[in-house]
Amino acid sequence: MGPSVLFIHPDLGIGGAERLVVDAALALKSHGCQVQIWTAHYDVNHCFSETRDSGIPIRCCGDWLPRSFFGRFLALCAYIRMIFLAFYIVFLSGEQFDVLFCDQVSACIPVFKLARKRKRVLFYCHFPDQLLTRRISLVKKIYRAPIDWLEENTTGMADCIVVNSLFTANIFKETFTTLSHIEPDVLYPSLNVSNFQSCNFDGLAELVPTKRKIVFLSINRYERKKNLNLALESLCTLRDKISLQDWEKVHLILAGGYDERVSENVEYYEELNQLAVKYDISNHVSFLRSFSDKQKLNLLHSCVCILYTPSNEHFGIVPIEAMYMYCPVIAVNSGGPLESVVNNVTGFLCPPTHEAFANAMKKFIKDPSLRTKMGKSGHERVLEKFSFEAFSKQVYHYICKLVD
Template sequence: MPKIVFLHPDLGIGGAEKAVVDAALALKSRGHEVEFLTAHHDPNHCFQETRDGSFKVTVAGDWLPRNFFGRFYAVCAYIRMIYAAIYLVFFSDICFDIVFCDQISACVPILKCSKGKILFYCHFPDMLLAKRDTILKRIYRAPIDLLEEWTTGMAHIVLVNSKFTASVFQDTFRSLRNCKPSVLYPIPDFTAFNKPVEENIDDIMPTNKNLVFLSINRYERKKNLALAIQAFGQLKDKISKSTGDRIHLIMAGGYDERVVENKEHYLELRLLCDKLGINDDVTFLRSISDGQKRLLLEHCDCLIYTPDKEHFGIVPIEAMYMKCPVIACSSGGPLETVVDGKTGYLREGLPDQFAEAMERIVDDPKLAGKLGEAGKKHVEDKFSFRAFTQQLNTVITELMK
């Protein structure tokens, strides 16, 4: 069996990190030897599998800066990843046959100096995530964009997380027309979802509420979290006061004190609730544990998933598995995972559109249960971890030929 090293920039808590952890679990279940190399790993802010001994985790380059005076985040991320690759290839005693490189491709030329094969998992082209609102930023991004495209094409195989991302990949990397990425949906291992949870539900769920809406996402502006609050505010205005007093919204998600945007955006959302007069109807939870996340998905009535043009989106899959219907933007990954009117609702990313779908859940007490049952069956039929494991194992086997 080949030895596989997962090279990841930051083993924190997020969709990309969850995807690679599940990929590692999948390959380990097939007998492969797997370990992680990363530029940052905080045992207090990571997925359980990377801290409980399930995988060996090596950290290289955490002393390097993450930014210079609040700027140049991309350059610093590239430098940290390149350093980790240099350490892996030239200075570590880690033996490997395959490097599963994730998110940042700038290190691929370094990895090519080894005898190992390189698999690059593209969650989304980085060049499309960066703002270019000034001439200086366009000049700054130009060489970074060229580097990303060139180095991505150097990998032996490229995987993407959805058909939507595959189409964006082809439209963005014009020089890589001959590179046809394979789609590998990042399906989580649901076995943990069926185990008892030690967490106390009373610590995170409001009391005396008949219906609870839930949002789970990192506290980042690109996740469009304000949409959930605005839609909830409009919903409260549309229904009677007696009904409105019995509904609640929980805003939960990844939060890192090191990330300025996390702190700023959290305060922005709190101020928005204050402006709409719904402070008492919204609960904010930061840095929730895996157990708390499962309890929320199990006990809340509907997931409000707000990212627009999301590359894939694991949370809707997890929610549907837990029989929690999903209201999501009708773009990106949810178009491939959520069935409108059957497992939830797909709407334009506007507060009134989301509020209309939420009102349906409020008006029909049995609707959430009906949509939830259909969602569970949909995930079991279309998005099984067994199929994900088989597909990834096939990719690894073909790569070694």
């Protein structure tokens, strides 16, 4: 029997961070570890299927605490919810475990360090939280100052720190200047390919008109930082670069994680719909919210390529999923995609401009064989560099070092 590991995560929904937590838990379980996940929010109707079907115990506590105050103070509320959850686990739950696996919010780490029996902590840094917000006013700067200080100092209390890419490792060093003595290891997210085995693909008839044979796909949460408007702008620019005959074959699907509790999801979804109307391309665009795993596989199997629009993305699991499904990627040439996508081999890395994206999209229209050639290269790259087996061994190695 391996070590006992408790995972603590702020919101077990659908996103790259949540996917990594679930995959790490499954990886450790496969090595004989006892695993459980604690979270402040868990909705079985809005989560990865693995959390329902894997047999991993999931405990939820503190969801009654507010996520925001009138749409503001999101970071503060997230910290309060995680600290409360940590206090509950340590002092009220009676749970016994060897190692804590914490990600996203480090503010809970001191609670486990101050427990009667101090816990060893692995912290997975997806990206410094203080870089995910804009300080556009003096009030915002004053509000963020203690939160930023708390993030940096509590992160440094972890016994082991890993990050999701070389890009994030460099950002970690530049941002957390008082932690210059720490060299975080890189633990790339991976794919549990067992979740991508499907022989039955239904096609896109429900989303796309039959005559539209050239389908581009975007998969990202409906958040402004994901820059989904770039996909719409690129489609609009593409219209002027190809013949009318080719244009009538083109369609774009914007598929994204969507939570009605999150006002930004609701607002941005409406903004994108209005933008499609403004560009007069709404009849060439389909919007899909909170799709299932089966739908995602069907989308990746059926599209020509995927448009990955965020800039400076910490890592980005979507390009990995796409490449595994033999689907090329057009991505912004910054952040994690620089490490996952090979330019001109598994897809195209472009500046974050609609002109550059449209030119890359045009290549797939003019040369249909690119889809097959780049798709095969992408699949091979995922098997070589981002396999679940390698991820599993690395996670287990870190946990075992902490309990030795």
